[in-house]
Amino acid sequence: MTTDTVPKVAEARAGAARVVGLAKGVGMIEPDMATLITLFLTDAEIGSDELDQLFRRVIDRTFNALSIDTDTSTSDTAAIMASGAAGPVAPSDLEAALHTVALSLTRQVARDGEGATTLIEVTVDGAADDTQAKRVAKTIVNSPLVKTAVHGADPNWGRVAMAVGKCSDDTDIDQERVVIRFGTQEVYPRPLDEDGLAALAGYMKGDEVLVHVSLGLGDGAFTVYGCDLSDQYVRINADYTT
Amino acid sequence: MTTDTVPKVAEARAGAARVVGLAKGVGMIEPDMATLITLFLTDAEIGSDELDQLFRRVIDRTFNALSIDTDTSTSDTAAIMASGAAGPVAPSDLEAALHTVALSLTRQVARDGEGATTLIEVTVDGAADDTQAKRVAKTIVNSPLVKTAVHGADPNWGRVAMAVGKCSDDTDIDQERVVIRFGTQEVYPRPLDEDGLAALAGYMKGDEVLVHVSLGLGDGAFTVYGCDLSDQYVRINADYTT
Numbered sequence: 022m023t024t025d026t027v028p029k030v031a032e033a034r035a036g037a038a039r040v041v042g043l044a045k046g047v048g049m050i051e052p053d054m055a056t057l058i059t060l061f062l063t064d065a066e067i068g069s070d071e072l073d074q075l076f077r078r079v080i081d082r083t084f085n086a087l088s089i090d091t092d093t094s095t096s097d098t099a100a101i102m103a104s105g106a107a108g109p110v111a112p113s114d115l116e117a118a119l120h121t122v123a124l125s126l127t128r129q130v131a132r133d134g135e136g137a138t139t140l141i142e143v144t145v146d147g148a149a150d151d152t153q154a155k156r157v158a159k160t161i162v163n164s165p166l167v168k169t170a171v172h173g174a175d176p177n178w179g180r181v182a183m184a185v186g187k188c189s190d191d192t193d194i195d196q197e198r199v200v201i202r203f204g205t206q207e208v209y210p211r212p213l214d215e216d217g218l219a220a221l222a223g224y225m226k227g228d229e230v231l232v233h234v235s236l237g238l239g240d241g242a243f244t245v246y247g248c249d250l251s252d253q254y255v256r257i258n259a260d261y262t263t
Numbered sequence: 264m265t266t267d268t269v270p271k272v273a274e275a276r277a278g279a280a281r282v283v284g285l286a287k288g289v290g291m292i293e294p295d296m297a298t299l300i301t302l303f304l305t306d307a308e309i310g311s312d313e314l315d316q317l318f319r320r321v322i323d324r325t326f327n328a329l330s331i332d333t334d335t336s337t338s339d340t341a342a343i344m345a346s347g348a349a350g351p352v353a354p355s356d357l358e359a360a361l362h363t364v365a366l367s368l369t370r371q372v373a374r375d376g377e378g379a380t381t382l383i384e385v386t387v388d389g390a391a392d393d394t395q396a397k398r399v400a401k402t403i404v405n406s407p408l409v410k411t412a413v414h415g416a417d418p419n420w421g422r423v424a425m426a427v428g429k430c431s432d433d434t435d436i437d438q439e440r441v442v443i444r445f446g447t448q449e450v451y452p453r454p455l456d457e458d459g460l461a462a463l464a465g466y467m468k469g470d471e472v473l474v475h476v477s478l479g480l481g482d483g484a485f486t487v488y489g490c491d492l493s494d495q496y497v498r499i500n501a502d503y504t505t
């Protein structure tokens with residue numbers, strides 16, 4: 022069914038302890054810690070309740086912020102095991118190390134999505150709250166028109182604006198305050214001159230594109246991870262028969 | 264940007280009156296009576312309030328049950344004008360005629376979706392209520408894995424089951440009661456024998472596929488309209504630059 026499934030591994034340190042993570046999965050990925058499997062190992066010493074709490078916070082901002090194709094598998098799994106061999110470490114250090122590992126794995130899975138050629142990172146900030154930021158960011162990263170525009174290396178801010186609009190009820194987002202950037206380059210509302218467009222064309226051809234939308238409403242922020250939509254994705258999934 | 268935009272026109276009679284409808288649109292289509300435009304004309308005599316009410320009921324079951332690519336345009340419009348020249352008709356006759364015209368146009372738009380080769384109709388019945396039926400049906404018709412399976416003429420009921428599962432909170436749908444059919448052919452839970460599979464393979468290669476899911480819970484039912492996802496959709500939208 023799949024092509025180019027590369028191993029996904031990441032590692033970080035927390036004081037004396039190490040955190041190692043492994044993940045697999047290329048399609049049917051919009052985890053709702055449901056075929057994606059990710060496993061974390063650490064030698065830190067930590068109580069299981071505290072580990073569970075900080076692990077859930079980390080997964081919410083990493084694997085649960087990932088979408089390849091909006092199709093949630095029935096068996097996504099994230100597991101962590103802590104041996105204690107390295108002794109106790111500050112929980113905040115462990116959480117930071119876990120976040121580093123989980124984020125690296127999330128980005129590796131996004132980059133290796135079925136047919137993907139470009140990692141898309143969408144950050145929404147200035148939202149009323151984090152929930153709104155996540156909803157808008159997910160709508161952008163899952164839009165087939167945004168995904169195909171990135172596949173075509175087209176800085177099509179109109180499609181980003183469309184995605185922002187379709188998840189609004191017309192009262193919660195003020196169109197006049199919205200700022201859209203590709204990478205650090207503002208594209209809306211301030212239009213680009215020719216030099217800016219040429220520079221942006223180079224950026225859009227890279228293997229990683231950041232879409233950054235500021236809503237100008239509050240302090241809510243969220244970043245999600247996905248990939249472009251290619252003819253190859255269609256072929257992989259249309260040619261596969263059970 | 265688009266290929267093969269064919270004119271969409273439909274007509275029906277309501278007693279002495281006629282109803283004529285026109286529609287345009289091939290992509291960025293998940294109407295939330297928001298680039299889709301559809302216009303209805305009738306010579307029936309009817310008050311504007313009554314016409315507005317029955318028109319909204321018709322659009323909810325036709326154009327608002329349509330999705331090409333989940334991307335809602337900012338300017339979908341459905342309008343109706345009644346001249347009164349044919350005199351008064353029974354409102355139920357007018358509503359039935361309007362529904363016939365609107366449904367024909369909805370199916371024409373679905374069939375002419377960007378890159379589409381197959382019209383997909385998804386009926387969910389046996390739901391707790393119509394709202395649940397619509398939610399499940401929309402999730403199925405919008406699933407990229409279901410859309411690519413239909414494009415590949417693969418009766419992949421596993422992907423339909425995945426889509427049902429991803430819009431469930433694990434309490435509202437009883438997996439044991441779910442029945443999945445392609446056309447009138449049950450594929451789950453009763454498995455197909457070889458003759459059945461061969462007959463189904465012919466059906467799946469047609470230009471219209473019905474996915475029928477019964478939830479076994481109640482009387483709620485809803486039908487939605489969409490199309491397959493093809494490499495051509497990706498090319499149209501990746502190669503287009505603003």
